[in-house]
Amino acid sequence: MPGGGGGRGRGGGGGRHRGRGRQRRRVRGFLKPCLLVILSQEEGHGYSLLDQLGKFGFDSERSDPSLVYRALRDMEDAGWIESHWDDDSQGPKRRVYQILPEGKAHLTEWVGDLRNVRDEISSLLETYEEV
Amino acid sequence: MPGGGGGRGRGGGGGRHRGRGRQRRRVRGFLKPCLLVILSQEEGHGYSLLDQLGKFGFDSERSDPSLVYRALRDMEDAGWIESHWDDDSQGPKRRVYQILPEGKAHLTEWVGDLRNVRDEISSLLETYEEV
DNA sequence: TTGTCTATTGACAAATAGTCTATAGTGCGT
């Protein structure tokens, strides 16, 4: 039984277990734009992207890799990004993703939306503080 | 129609096709905290809350009332808010909601999360602008 | 060759959100 249930313990050091009782983010829909931003800086594969998500507040201990992989596949199906296999790297082959013009366009739109969302959150916080 | 003015024009004319092609918000999970903030200022019923959501970026033309009602019922089931019927008002009876201490507690937590989300959005936007 | 680490994928369940329709009281015009 390869892999097995418990924890696959990724990352250096001794087996880290992805926590039980993982908590849902309270605001969602943030994963894809984060991936697109990272990819707009440099290409990357699933695991490396997973680790970089920490910069945007994703607790990488608690993020399941399959969420990232699924988001990547979805975006590839949509034609926003494309991938090729990298066989030169250590260990198993990696599927390396690159952003496409369509992806950049979507990211641009998304950035506009996120600016609005940020403003809306701010106005909610202000209202909250008045009380 | 009291206060009406801008009107919600819901159901316009005879049929009540609410706007076709309504678009999804790209970041979700924002409805309940908004309702809680509004309720923490003053009690309100479904329709009045729907109209006030505009302040937080909800396009009230495109928000289906049933979403608001459902969120209110869920939060009442969870013990965050409570309601009573108001029969004195014009027109049909209104179910008027008030926030409870539990709801305030949840709102406080939520506000903390939203501050984080705002910061994360900001850091994503900064990263985006670097490119 | 066995076990461990990196890497990717798939199946399935749970939670959330979105659409459409039904019900009902009120007040107005005729």
Next chain:
DNA sequence: ACGCACTATAGACTATTTGTCAATAGACAA
């Protein structure tokens, strides 16, 4: 009284998104 428009709430059903768990597989070290 009757029908209509408007306000208000509720329910059923669908779609989409997230979250969990488990399977697969190559590389490498002991």
